[in-house]
Structure formats: C-alpha cells, structure tokens
Amino acid sequence: MKLQCIRCGTQFSINPIRSHCAKCGGTLEYVADLPAVDAVNFCGLQGLWRYKQLLPAVQHVVSLGEGGTPLHKADRLAKAVGLKTLYLKDETRSPTNSYRDRAASLLTSNALDLGFKALVSASNGNMGASLAAYCAKAGLICHVIVPKVVDVGKLAQMLAYDAIIEEKGDIVDDSICRARAEAEETGWYQATAELNPYVVEAQKTIAYEIFEQFGVPEWLLVPMGSGGTIYSLWKGFKELKQLDLISELPKMVGIQPEGCASIVNFVNLGNLGSEKVCSGATRALAILVGEPLQSDLAVKAVSESNGLALTVSDPEIFAAELQIAKLEGVFAEPASSTTAAALKKLMEEGTIPKDSSAVCLITGSGLKATDVLQAITKKQKTAGLGLEISTKQKILGILSREDAYGYDLWKQLGKIVTRAAVYQHLNELAEKGLIAGYEANGRRFFKITEHGKRALAAFDDLKLLM
Numbered sequence: 001m002k003l004q005c006i007r008c009g010t011q012f013s014i015n016p017i018r019s020h021c022a023k024c025g026g027t028l029e030y031v032a033d034l035p036a037v038d039a040v041n042f043c044g045l046q047g048l049w050r051y052k053q054l055l056p057a058v059q060h061v062v063s064l065g066e067g068g069t070p071l072h073k074a075d076r077l078a079k080a081v082g083l084k085t086l087y088l089k090d091e092t093r094s095p096t097n098s099y100r101d102r103a104a105s106l107l108t109s110n111a112l113d114l115g116f117k118a119l120v121s122a123s124n125g126n127m128g129a130s131l132a133a134y135c136a137k138a139g140l141i142c143h144v145i146v147p148k149v150v151d152v153g154k155l156a157q158m159l160a161y162d163a164i165i166e167e168k169g170d171i172v173d174d175s176i177c178r179a180r181a182e183a184e185e186t187g188w189y190q191a192t193a194e195l196n197p198y199v200v201e202a203q204k205t206i207a208y209e210i211f212e213q214f215g216v217p218e219w220l221l222v223p224m225g226s227g228g229t230i231y232s233l234w235k236g237f238k239e240l241k242q243l244d245l246i247s248e249l250p251k252m253v254g255i256q257p258e259g260c261a262s263i264v265n266f267v268n269l270g271n272l273g274s275e276k277v278c279s280g281a282t283r284a285l286a287i288l289v290g291e292p293l294q295s296d297l298a299v300k301a302v303s304e305s306n307g308l309a310l311t312v313s314d315p316e317i318f319a320a321e322l323q324i325a326k327l328e329g330v331f332a333e334p335a336s337s338t339t340a341a342a343l344k345k346l347m348e349e350g351t352i353p354k355d356s357s358a359v360c361l362i363t364g365s366g367l368k369a370t371d372v373l374q375a376i377t378k379k380q381k382t383a384g385l386g387l388e389i390s391t392k393q394k395i396l397g398i399l400s401r402e403d404a405y406g407y408d409l410w411k412q413l414g415k416i417v418t419r420a421a422v423y424q425h426l427n428e429l430a431e432k433g434l435i436a437g438y439e440a441n442g443r444r445f446f447k448i449t450e451h452g453k454r455a456l457a458a459f460d461d462l463k464l465l466m
C-alpha cells in the first residue's frame, strides 16, 4: 500500500499522511493490491466494515453503525421526471445524518492506530459533525475549523459532540489553509476531507453497497464540492470491475450549483482556475467551495466514465428538495438535492434516455441545513393562513387546466374543505379578478383570468422562497 499521484504517478509512503504530490501538485490516492477475486467475501458484517478487505487495514475500529444505508426505489419521483428506474441512496440515515460518517469512522480508527490524541478538520459542516461524534466515541480531541457561513444544524451537532470550533474565512477554502497549517504546527492528525486520502477509501463503500442492493446503474448522480466524493464512488465501481464482480460501469454525473461551478467549467470549457467562477452565491452550503482541491479527481471520474458535469440554480435545487420530500419521504439537504434537480434537467433535454436506470446520491439530511429549518419554523407559525392560501392556489391550479363549477371543484379538491368554503374562496378570487364566472348548461362555471395565471405562477416562485 502506498500513496500515488493521480497525475504523474509518483509514489509516496503511506505515512505521514499527505494529500498532494510534491512534484506536480496532483492529488494523491491511496493504492493497495486488491485481494484475489475468490478471496473476496462480504458475508457476515453489516455496514462499512463489511468491506474491510477492501479498506486500509486498521486495528482499533471506531464505529457508530456507519454505512449500510438504504437504497430506496423512487417510483413516484421517477414518474415525475419521466425515468424508468430511479433509486435514492439515502445517506441521511447515517449516525450523524450524512455520508461523512463513513470517512469519520475510518479516519478516527486510523488516528487511534497511529497514537494521535487530537485531530483537526476544516469543514463546511458535515465532516465536522461526523468527526466530532466519532472523536467523542473514541476519546479523541476534535478541532473543527469552519467558515463564517455554516449550516446551523451541523454547528449544533459539533457543539453537542463537544468539538473545539474555530471560525476561519468566508468560505471553506480559507478554513482548509488554516487546518493544513495547524496540523503542521501542532502535530494533530489531519482529518480534513480534502487533505486525507483515506476519505476516498471510506466513501467508495457507497458504490459497493449500491452494487449489492441494486447492481450497476447506468447513471450515477453525485453533488460536487471539492471533487472527492464523485471520485470515491467511481473508484468503488472500478474496483468491483477489477474484481470481476461487474462488467459494466456507470456514467458519472457531477453537479455543482450555478454560483460555484469551477469543476463543471473545467469539464465543459477547460478553464479551471483561469477565472473566478465561485461567486459564493449558493445556499447549498455543503458544496460551496471556491477552488476545489480535488478537482483533478472529479474530472477523472467524469471523463473516464464518459459522464458529464452540469450546474443547477438555487431555485431548481430548492424545488427538487421539496419534490424529493413530497414524493419519496426523504428530506435531503440542498447539496444533495442538486442530484434530483440535475436529473430533471437531463431528462427534459433528452440527455438521459427514458428507459435508463439512475441513482441519486443523497449525501445529507435536510434537518442540518439552515434555510430549511428557518422555512419550516416560519411555515408552522402561519399554518392557518397557509391552508387558506393553498386552497386558493389549488383552485387556480384546477381552473388553469379547465373551467369548472363549484361542486365539481369541491370534488377535485378532494373534499378537504367544506363546500361553503369553496364558494367563499371562489367569491374572493372573483372579487380580486383572478377568476371570472359565467353561466353555461344551467350552472355557474369559473375560468381563470390572465391576472389569475400570473398569480398562480407567482405562487410557485414564492414556494421556493418560503
């Protein structure tokens, strides 16, 4: 086992841990000989450590029950976007509700083996929350360096698990620089995801699980921040192929928010670093990264797999977040929701054929994200008003498709309110000029006006902001 530069191939010893090539600056990858095909045996254990034969060896396993997350068949979401087969890999079900628990388990185990007492990690939130929990379990001291803007749910986790939190920089890039310096200065274990090659090793187990739960999807959609995660899954599938367990590989689809898209720009235009492509304008905080340190890994995953990279806007991300929750009962954080937003786009464009199979990686829980928590609290306060508005909105929605009369509308609404309330809503909508009544076949019909159509469109926009 050794560390090898993915760009120039130079090899380094496994310790001390380092992330980038001293010769060319390329990202270093952990490489080890795979076991003989007939020696691979996943039987027995559950979760991450089921795959210990394919992971770096550790003596002191720190575990909170990571890995082994469900793969949900998402038929309603599939139907909504027009795809035949869709699955959600639900990492929200991890011990601290994000996929980073896999990495935290392996890294804290490794730190214990090497005799460290403390570790340091720069993080946008999820990695910090995971490491804080695993350090608590292992009795290690956990230093987390976070940027100014970080999701409150993740911060609450770090505080609860008793991490020492330091704020550095506007975005995580600055925090990473600080973590690099702190580890060198203090001798703490370097547990920053971008600076520790073991992270990819832990995360590649997500691919093994997808293979065991379903097989190989034709398309695998993964959010991109620093670029390491998409490569982790790609590496996992490549190893399964080397082991002759599969014959096909998925096409990797990497997604970034529009406000922060340097990897996508590089894949599509070839100009990484030549201009500032991160305006910091996204609320998908988990993937708000200025200059991704592992972009070479992400580019390798996309190009080797004949995949693609694309951006989605914040409104598209939040619409997708609501859609995943409403249709599949999975509450994903904004960064994870980029996958469903991208899928919708690719289906509409015809890039992904209707009869394909796809898996969206849901990296973390919506409960961790600031905006969503605020929106939900706000909604509870206005729940009464909310129902009234949503009934009017539903009436406008029905009338935008066809004219209808009162009793018919009441039935179409699913009889959720009284008939008297429906007539009251109709009167109010007519007074505001959003609908107009007319007589036909002895009944009073209603139709939507131009003004009403605009109001309906505004409702849809508003929902994304609430």
Ligand SMILES: [Zn+2]
Residues within 6 Å of the ligand: 005, 006, 007, 008, 009, 010, 021, 022, 023, 024, 025, 026
């Ligand atoms: Zn190199």
